[in-house]
Amino acid sequence: MKRLFLILCMFLSFIASANAGPLYKCIDKDKIEIITDHPQDEMKKCELLDSNKETSPLSSLNTKKQFIRNSAKKDAIWFVNLLKKNNGKYFCVPSEKTIKEISQSLVNYSQSQNLPDVTYGDQPTIERLAAIYPCNSSDAVTGRPNIITEKKGKITSMRTEGSLESKQDVGCHPVSELKNTYTPADLYRGVVQCIALGQYTVGAEMYMLGNMYGLFDAERVADRTAAQGIIVLQMEAFSNIDKQKINKINKTLSVDLKKGGSARTKLCSDIRSLGYPAYYPSYMILHGIKAFHDSPYQNAIKKDFDAEKTWNGLLKKNCT
Incomplete structure (x- = not known):
C-alpha cells in the first residue's frame, strides 16, 4: 500500500470532520494490536479510541478525529498500524512521540536528504523510520526479514528478502539526468539496458557512478559482511552479459573516459552536482549475515560515519 508523505503530513493537521467515523483498537487473529474503523468478527478486545485527547502518543496510539478526514482516513490507519507492528523491530520511536510528530519527521527527513516527493510503500517507510529513529541494542526486539531459499541442482542458497534488490527501473541515461536516490542495484540494471542498446x-x-555509490555504502554499513555485497551485486548484474560487451564498458572507462580527459572532467562535474547517495542502503544491509539473525536495521549505519569525508575521498580517487 503506497502513501504520499506530504498528504500524510497534511491530513494529520486537519480540523475535526463530521465525516470522520470512530476508530477502534483491536487484537487481530495474529494477536497483533491494530487500529481499524471496521472491527471484524475474528478481532478481539476492540476498544473505541478516545477522540478528545490533544495528543496521540505512540505508546497508546489514541488517534484523534482531527487527524482523520475523508480518504485520508485509510492512510492514517495504514500508517498507525505500520508503526504499531514494526516499532521496536526495525526502528525505535520514543513512546512520547505523537503520530503527527512522527509523520512530520518523515517529511523533514525526505526534504533534508533531497528525496523525491513520490509515493512510498511499507518497506521504504520502514527504512526511513529506521534512519530517523535507530534502535539501540537495549530497546530493540529481535526481528528479521523473510528468508528465501533457492535450490539449483545440488546447490541450495539462502538470502534475505530485499538483498541486493533493485527497486527502481532507471533506464539508460547519462549521469546528468540521474538522481542520487538510485542505488547501485538500480544503476547496474541501467547499465545492462545501455549495453542492450549499444550505448556504451x-x-x-x-557503471562508474554505481561503483562510487557502492563504495560509499560499503563504508557506512556497520556489518562488514554486508559491505561485500557490492562485489556480489556486480557479479549477479553482469553474469549473463557477453564478456566482449563488458570489455567494451571497461575500455570506454579507460580510454574514452580516461582521467584527465575532457569527457571524464564533464562526467566528474555531473557526479559532483549529483552528490553522495540520498537513500538508505537497505539493499546492502540485507545482504549481511546479521540480517539472518537479528533486526537488520538495528545500528546498521556506523555512528561515526562521515559522509562528506567519504564522498570527497571517492571524488579525489576517481576524478583527480
Missing part, C-alpha cells in the same frame, strides 16, 4: 558511453557513466 552512457553505460560506462552509470
Whole structure:
C-alpha cells in the first residue's frame, strides 16, 4: 500500500470532520494490536479510541478525529498500524512521540536528504523510520526479514528478502539526468539496458557512478559482511552479459573516459552536482549475515560515519 508523505503530513493537521467515523483498537487473529474503523468478527478486545485527547502518543496510539478526514482516513490507519507492528523491530520511536510528530519527521527527513516527493510503500517507510529513529541494542526486539531459499541442482542458497534488490527501473541515461536516490542495484540494471542498446558511453557513466555509490555504502554499513555485497551485486548484474560487451564498458572507462580527459572532467562535474547517495542502503544491509539473525536495521549505519569525508575521498580517487 503506497502513501504520499506530504498528504500524510497534511491530513494529520486537519480540523475535526463530521465525516470522520470512530476508530477502534483491536487484537487481530495474529494477536497483533491494530487500529481499524471496521472491527471484524475474528478481532478481539476492540476498544473505541478516545477522540478528545490533544495528543496521540505512540505508546497508546489514541488517534484523534482531527487527524482523520475523508480518504485520508485509510492512510492514517495504514500508517498507525505500520508503526504499531514494526516499532521496536526495525526502528525505535520514543513512546512520547505523537503520530503527527512522527509523520512530520518523515517529511523533514525526505526534504533534508533531497528525496523525491513520490509515493512510498511499507518497506521504504520502514527504512526511513529506521534512519530517523535507530534502535539501540537495549530497546530493540529481535526481528528479521523473510528468508528465501533457492535450490539449483545440488546447490541450495539462502538470502534475505530485499538483498541486493533493485527497486527502481532507471533506464539508460547519462549521469546528468540521474538522481542520487538510485542505488547501485538500480544503476547496474541501467547499465545492462545501455549495453542492450549499444550505448556504451552512457553505460560506462552509470557503471562508474554505481561503483562510487557502492563504495560509499560499503563504508557506512556497520556489518562488514554486508559491505561485500557490492562485489556480489556486480557479479549477479553482469553474469549473463557477453564478456566482449563488458570489455567494451571497461575500455570506454579507460580510454574514452580516461582521467584527465575532457569527457571524464564533464562526467566528474555531473557526479559532483549529483552528490553522495540520498537513500538508505537497505539493499546492502540485507545482504549481511546479521540480517539472518537479528533486526537488520538495528545500528546498521556506523555512528561515526562521515559522509562528506567519504564522498570527497571517492571524488579525489576517481576524478583527480
